[in-house]
Amino acid sequence: MINRYFSLVLRVVVCGLCVMPTLVQACPSCKLVDDPIAQGFKWSILFLMAMPYIVFSLVGGGVFFSIKRVKQRSNHESHSDMKGV
Amino acid sequence: MTDADQATYEHTADTGQPTSNARLAILILLGAEIMFFAGLIGTFLVFRLGSVTWPPPSQADVRLPIGVTGINTIVLLFSGYTMIRVLLSARKDSQKELRRWLLVTGVLGVIFLVVQGSEWVRLVHHGFTLSSGVYGSIFYVLIGCHALHVLVAVVWELSVFAKALGGCYSIDRHVGVEICAIYWTFVVVLWPILYVMVYLV
Numbered sequence: 001m002i003n004r005y006f007s008l009v010l011r012v013v014v015c016g017l018c019v020m021p022t023l024v025q026a027c028p029s030c031k032l033v034d035d036p037i038a039q040g041f042k043w044s045i046l047f048l049m050a051m052p053y054i055v056f057s058l059v060g061g062g063v064f065f066s067i068k069r070v071k072q073r074s075n076h077e078s079h080s081d082m083k084g085v
Numbered sequence: 086m087t088d089a090d091q092a093t094y095e096h097t098a099d100t101g102q103p104t105s106n107a108r109l110a111i112l113i114l115l116g117a118e119i120m121f122f123a124g125l126i127g128t129f130l131v132f133r134l135g136s137v138t139w140p141p142p143s144q145a146d147v148r149l150p151i152g153v154t155g156i157n158t159i160v161l162l163f164s165g166y167t168m169i170r171v172l173l174s175a176r177k178d179s180q181k182e183l184r185r186w187l188l189v190t191g192v193l194g195v196i197f198l199v200v201q202g203s204e205w206v207r208l209v210h211h212g213f214t215l216s217s218g219v220y221g222s223i224f225y226v227l228i229g230c231h232a233l234h235v236l237v238a239v240v241w242e243l244s245v246f247a248k249a250l251g252g253c254y255s256i257d258r259h260v261g262v263e264i265c266a267i268y269w270t271f272v273v274v275l276w277p278i279l280y281v282m283v284y285l286v
Binding site for chain 1: 104105108109112113115116119120123124126127128130131132133134135136137267
C-alpha cells in the first residue's frame with residue numbers, strides 16, 4: 001500500500017518536472033547561457049571540480065615515486081652488499 | 086627535532102616505512118595549499134570572466150608593472166633551478182655546493198620579494214589599493230597570498246642554510262632539504278600561473 005502510494009507521488013513529481021522544466025534549472029549557467037557572470041561561475045565551478053582530482057593525483061604521484069625511489073635505493077644497497085660478500 | 090627523531094624520519098627503509106613522515110606531511114600540506122589557491126583562482130575567474138571589460142571601467146587607468154614583474158618571474162624561475170642544484174648537491178653529499186646553492190636560492194627569493202614590495206608601494210602611491218573595487222581586492226589578495234608564501238619559503242630556506250652551515254646534512258640525512266625544496270618548487274610553479282592570469286590575460 002505504502003509502495004503504491006510512494007510510486008504514485010513519484011510519478012506525479014516526475015511528470016510535473018517534465019511539464020515545468022524551469023523548476024529543475026537551478027544552475028545559473030543553465031538559465032543564463034549568454035550572461036558573462038554565468039560564464040564566470042561556470043568556468044570557476046569546472047575549475048574547482050577538477051582540483052581535487054589534480055590534488056589527489058599529485059599527492060598520490062608524490063607518494064608513489066617516493067616509495068619507488070626508496071625501494072630502488074634499498075635494492076641497490078642489497079646488490080652492493082651481495083657483491084661485497 | 087632531536088637527532089634521533091630525524092634519523093627515524095630519514096632511515097625509512099630501516100623502520101619499514103615506505104616513505105618518510107616528513108615527506109608525506111609536506112605533500113598533504115601542499116594539497117591543502119593547492120586547494121586554498123584554487124579557491125582564490127576560482128574567485129578570480131568569476132570576476133574576470135563575469136566582466137565585459139577587464140580591468141573594470143572604474144580602474145581602467147591602472148597599469149600593472151608587467152615588464153618588471155616579468156623579469157621578477159624569471160628570477161623566481163631561476164631560483165627553482167638553483168633549488169634543484171641544492172637537492173642534487175645534498176644527494177651527492179657535496180657540502181660546499183649545497184651551501185653555495187642554498188645561499189643563491191635565498192638571495193633570489195629575497196630579490197623577488199623586494200621587487201614585488203617596491204612595485205606594490207608604487208601602485209599604492211598611484212591610488213591602487215585593496216579597497217579599489219573588485220580589481221584591487223582580487224589583485225592584492227591573490228598576489229599577496231603568494232608573496233606571503235614566498236616569504237615563508239625564504240625564511241624556511243634560510244633556516245635550512247643555517248643548518249647546512251652547521252653541517253647538519255649528509256648523504257643519508259637530508260630530508261629537511263628535500264621538504265624545503267618541495268615547498269619552494271610549489272611556490273615557484275604557482276607564480277607563472279598567477280602572473281599570466283592576473284598580469285597578462
